[in-house]
Each structure stands twice: as structure tokens, then as C-alpha cells.
Amino acid sequence: MAQLPEHRRADYRHFQPITTRWHDNDIYGHVNNVTYYGFFDSAVNAYLIREGGLDIHDGEVVGFVVSSSCDYFASIAFPEPIEVGLRVDRLGNSSVQYELAIFRQGEEEACAAGRFVHVFVERASNRPTPIPARLRAALEALLVETEART
Numbered sequence: 001m002a003q004l005p006e007h008r009r010a011d012y013r014h015f016q017p018i019t020t021r022w023h024d025n026d027i028y029g030h031v032n033n034v035t036y037y038g039f040f041d042s043a044v045n046a047y048l049i050r051e052g053g054l055d056i057h058d059g060e061v062v063g064f065v066v067s068s069s070c071d072y073f074a075s076i077a078f079p080e081p082i083e084v085g086l087r088v089d090r091l092g093n094s095s096v097q098y099e100l101a102i103f104r105q106g107e108e109e110a111c112a113a114g115r116f117v118h119v120f121v122e123r124a125s126n127r128p129t130p131i132p133a134r135l136r137a138a139l140e141a142l143l144v145e146t147e148a149r150t
Contacts, residue, residue, distance in 0.1 A: 007073075007101040007110035012085030013142040016043035017105075020078040030075035036112050037068060040100045043084035044118070052138035061132055063118035066095075070114035081105040088142040094128040095119045096139050 009015075018039050026032040048054040048063070056062065076082055083103045090097040097117045101110035122129045131139065 007085075007113040009085060009103055009108050009110075011144070012087045012099075012101060013144065014047055014086045015083045015103075016046055016086065018042065018082050018084055020076065020080055020082060022078050025078045030077045033070070033072065036070050036072075036102060036114065037116075039082070039084050039102060040068070040070075040098075040114055040116060041065070043086055043100060044098055044116075047086060047142075048135060048138065051141070052135035053132075054135060060123055061120050061129055061135075062123050063096075063120050064126075066117050066119050068114065068116035070112055072112045073109075074111040076102065076104065076111050082111075085110070086142060087144045088139050089115070089144065091131075091136070091139055091143055093130050094121075096131070098142075099144075 020031060024031045024035045045054070045056065049056065054063070081104075083105060085101040085103060087099050088096055089099045095117055097115060100114050100116070102112040103110055119128055120131050120135070121127055
């Protein structure tokens, strides 16, 4: 089996603190795997709202998740404070691929790492649309060069 790449704190551009909750734990005593996707979604949308001006309630443009995945390296459990590292791997005309990682507060290596793709669409038509300028600028601030990470 091939070794998974390392995901270190220094590889990410933005960090979103997340408070784990009691009900995040499953019967095995750790955060359930599906909950990580909620952490990813919350971190991305908090950033887009704050830095990119995304209006999730009344804006003309919204982002739809069209693809996602996650790899798990170490378990976390309530009440551990965590941080989601965020970076952009690819930025297209109407889509963006994020790379995210879950870190225990203050730790250098990720407990999990994932990816997801947003396609930005017009709310009224659900048709892809170019990423608005302010959102694009916020996403460009997170963009990393693939060669720099190899």
C-alpha cells in the first residue's frame, strides 16, 4: 500500500477553529467519519462569507459541492478543540477545488485530510456562473502551487 502524503500545518493558508460537540462522537468514542465533512463545509463557508462576501441567504450566486473525499490518519474525540486548515488547489472559471485538513489544536500533523469541489451557480437558474470578483480574490489568497508541495 502506498504511503499517504504528509499534511502539515505549514501547508495550509487559513485555519478555522472548530468546537467538537458531544454528539459528534460515535459508539466507538471518536468523531464519526461523516462529521468531518461538516467541519470542512463549515470552514469553507465561514471563510467565503467573511472574506469573500458570500451571501448565503439572498445572494445571486451560491456554491454547490459536487465532489468530496476524506482520508483519516488519527481519530479525534469530543471535547478536543480542532482547527481546519484550508487551501485552494485549483481555481477555474466557475469552480474551485479546496484541500482541507483537520488538526488538533497546536499539532503540526493532520488527523485527516480531504478535498471538495464547489461549482458556483446562479441561484435562480442553478446554472454555473463565473466566480464573482470578491470571491475570486478571497480564493486566490488561498491558492497554492502544486509544485511547491511535492
